[in-house]
Amino acid sequence: MRSEPKLSPNGAFSAALLDAEQSIPTGIVGPDGAPDSKRFNVYRNNVIVSLVEALAHTFPAVQQLVGEEYFAALARSFVIENPPKSPVLIWYGREFGAYLDAFPPLSAYPYLGDVARLEWGWLQSFHSADACPLDPARLASVSPNLVGEVRFEIHPACRMIASIWPVLSLVQANRFGGVCSKPINLDNPEAVLVTRPDIKVQLSCLPNGAVTFFNALTNGKTFSDAAALASFDDSRFELEATLGLFLGQGVFTDLRVVAGSNEHGKAIANTGEVGCLP
Amino acid sequence: MQAQHSGTPLLRTAPPWRAGVGLKPEHIPEILETHPDVGFFEIHAENYMGAGGAPHRNLAMIRERYPLSLHGVGLSIGSEGPLDREHLGRLRTLNTKYDPELFSEHLAWSTHDQIYVNDLLPVAYNVDTLVRVCDHIDEVQETVGRKMLLENPSTYVAFEQSSMTETAFLKEVVRRTGCGLLLDVNNVYVSCINHDRQPEHYLQDFPIEAVGEVHLGGHAPDMDQAERPLLIDAHDREVDAEVWRLYEQILRKIGPIPTLVEWDNDVPAWGVLLAEAERATGLLKLAAQPDMTYAV
Ligand SMILES: [Fe+2]
Numbered sequence: 100m101r102s103e104p105k106l107s108p109n110g111a112f113s114a115a116l117l118d119a120e121q122s123i124p125t126g127i128v129g130p131d132g133a134p135d136s137k138r139f140n141v142y143r144n145n146v147i148v149s150l151v152e153a154l155a156h157t158f159p160a161v162q163q164l165v166g167e168e169y170f171a172a173l174a175r176s177f178v179i180e181n182p183p184k185s186p187v188l189i190w191y192g193r194e195f196g197a198y199l200d201a202f203p204p205l206s207a208y209p210y211l212g213d214v215a216r217l218e219w220g221w222l223q224s225f226h227s228a229d230a231c232p233l234d235p236a237r238l239a240s241v242s243p244n245l246v247g248e249v250r251f252e253i254h255p256a257c258r259m260i261a262s263i264w265p266v267l268s269l270v271q272a273n274r275f276g277g278v279c280s281k282p283i284n285l286d287n288p289e290a291v292l293v294t295r296p297d298i299k300v301q302l303s304c305l306p307n308g309a310v311t312f313f314n315a316l317t318n319g320k321t322f323s324d325a326a327a328l329a330s331f332d333d334s335r336f337e338l339e340a341t342l343g344l345f346l347g348q349g350v351f352t353d354l355r356v357v358a359g360s361n362e363h364g365k366a367i368a369n370t371g372e373v374g375c376l377p
Numbered sequence: 378m379q380a381q382h383s384g385t386p387l388l389r390t391a392p393p394w395r396a397g398v399g400l401k402p403e404h405i406p407e408i409l410e411t412h413p414d415v416g417f418f419e420i421h422a423e424n425y426m427g428a429g430g431a432p433h434r435n436l437a438m439i440r441e442r443y444p445l446s447l448h449g450v451g452l453s454i455g456s457e458g459p460l461d462r463e464h465l466g467r468l469r470t471l472n473t474k475y476d477p478e479l480f481s482e483h484l485a486w487s488t489h490d491q492i493y494v495n496d497l498l499p500v501a502y503n504v505d506t507l508v509r510v511c512d513h514i515d516e517v518q519e520t521v522g523r524k525m526l527l528e529n530p531s532t533y534v535a536f537e538q539s540s541m542t543e544t545a546f547l548k549e550v551v552r553r554t555g556c557g558l559l560l561d562v563n564n565v566y567v568s569c570i571n572h573d574r575q576p577e578h579y580l581q582d583f584p585i586e587a588v589g590e591v592h593l594g595g596h597a598p599d600m601d602q603a604e605r606p607l608l609i610d611a612h613d614r615e616v617d618a619e620v621w622r623l624y625e626q627i628l629r630k631i632g633p634i635p636t637l638v639e640w641d642n643d644v645p646a647w648g649v650l651l652a653e654a655e656r657a658t659g660l661l662k663l664a665a666q667p668d669m670t671y672a673v
Contacts, residue, residue: 107457108457108501108536108538109455109456109457109486109489109498109500110457110489110490112489112498113489113490113492113494113498116494116498117492117494125537126501126536126537126538127534127535127536127537128534128535128536128537129534129535129601129602129603129605130535130571130572130573130605131603132537133603135534135601135602135603136602137600137601137602137607138533138534138571138601138602138607139533139534141533141599141607141609142496142498142533142534145495145496146494146495146496149495149496150494150495153495182492182493182494183492183493183494183495184491184492184493185461185464185493186423186450186451186452186453186461186464186487186488186493186495187423187426187427187451187464187467188423188495189424189426189427225427225430225431226427226428226429226430226432227427227428227429227430228428228429229428229429229430229433229434255428255429256429256430295430298430298431298434
């Protein structure tokens with residue numbers, strides 16, 4: 100008979116914590132020197148309840164959509180399969196969206212994964228580094244023959260979540276104290292821009308073609324290349340309106356111009372703002 | 378608590394006979410509006426490890442006016458493996474950024490094999506544990522560049538592998554590392570009831586001269602399998618009368634000491650928490666005038 104590899108004291112303790120079926124580790128006792136599973140279960144309960152609570156804090160719309168009781172069971176199974184790897188719980192739950200996508204009992208609610216991804220994006224944006232949004236005047240001051248060559252720096256708090264579901268409507272109706280005034284049409288896809296120009300996270304619905312435009316700019320494409328790609332992808336793309344939205348919501352922090360082959364072929368130093376007024 | 382900073386606003390020099398309060402996000406608007414007269418605020422370090430945004434902006438405003446205590450809950454000093462260097466680096470960054478008057482962590486572990494279980498788990502009190510806990514505290518104090526306070530835990534189980542008492546263990550940790558102690562009076566009471574010991578005896582053995590801060594908090598009553606009382610360190614209610622009584626005994630012995638009221642679950646309205654802190658402040662003021670009689 101082969102014996103199990105011997106676990107260290109904390110190893111045995113932690114293995115039994117996340118597996119309620121396991122008997123409690125040997126040597127763990129009450130005041131009379133006898134094992135007492137109810138005492139050990141206090142730790143089991145603390146771990147699960149506190150981590151379920153952390154997930155409920157990060158994913159309130161998912162919780163509201165599936166109901167508190169169902170969420171507790173769902174989050175519990177997620178915690179057991181994906182316990183945190185860091186003590187910083189604002190970073191716990193990145194895989195929750197994918198877990199919901201792949202969770203068979205929820206296959207009739209295929210939008211839940213995107214709802215979770217939007218809530219995750221909201222939280223990461225909330226905690227992102229502070230940065231001043233680009234002053235639109237900076238773009239206006241670029242000489243017209245170089246504007247097409249502009250490349251933008253993306254704000255650290257900026258995210259984009261594109262969904263085949265009305266993910267923004269679902270989130271707005273199920274968190275931030277939202278009430279659902281009219282039924283949500285599940286046939287409406289929504290792409291959501293998450294930004295935090297100052298301290299408050301903003302969610303905006305992206306217009307036609309804006310997803311392509313956003314992806315191209317974040318991948319380092321120039322302003323004119325990104326606009327061309329967006330128009331090619333969706334003939335309804337409106338450059339001016341989309342750019343106005345991006346500037347207004349604080350998608351960019353900076354811009355630079357690297358002209359291609361002409362005589363201005365040097366990087367135009369940005370004007371080097373040192374801070375922004377609160 | 379009297380660290381001086383250039384341009385220190387009035388409350389930054391609050392004397393230790395004003396109790397502090399654990400900072401909860403839901404209370405921040407009211408705190409920033411009313412500037413309550415509390416001794417200091419304590420934050421859980423892990424809640425401020427994001428890069429920016431509202432938590433840091435609010436904390437900076439609070440820090441402008443109040444002394445601050447940085448209280449880590451996730452470093453896992455009792456881990457069998459090495460400390461998480463990245464996490465320790467984040468603690469150092471927060472220490473540098475906010476320059477807190479107090480800095481503390483727990484005698485417990487919460488990470489094993491890279492899995493973080495979000496609870497303060499107990500250790501056996503023996504030489505093996507002592508050596509690694511002291512190594513970890515040395516590393517913390519070296520990396521962060523300051524003395525830390527180590528908090529006594531609430532425990533629900535004991536270990537057959539223990540060969541010394543918790544107080545003897547803490548005494549030896551202090552002697553070897555030069556760290557200070559955070560005496561959580563609620564944890565003393567909870568652990569003593571849970572292990573059928575007299576809290577007074579525990580406190581007699583406790584290395585009280587090393588105490589740099591005191592915690593007060595609420596616990597929830599339960600029972601173990603054999604129907605003996607089992608107290609849960611829930612931080613979800615007022616401080617228990619027995620804990621107040623022990624706190625008074627401690628104050629009589631050591632005089633006023635930075636004291637924090639913790640309330641982390643079922644967080645009440647700001648006024649309720651403030652009232653708890655004011656009760657502690659009343660006792661601290663009496664302790665500052667030893668001739669006065671005590672009354673709770
Ligand atoms: Fe405590």
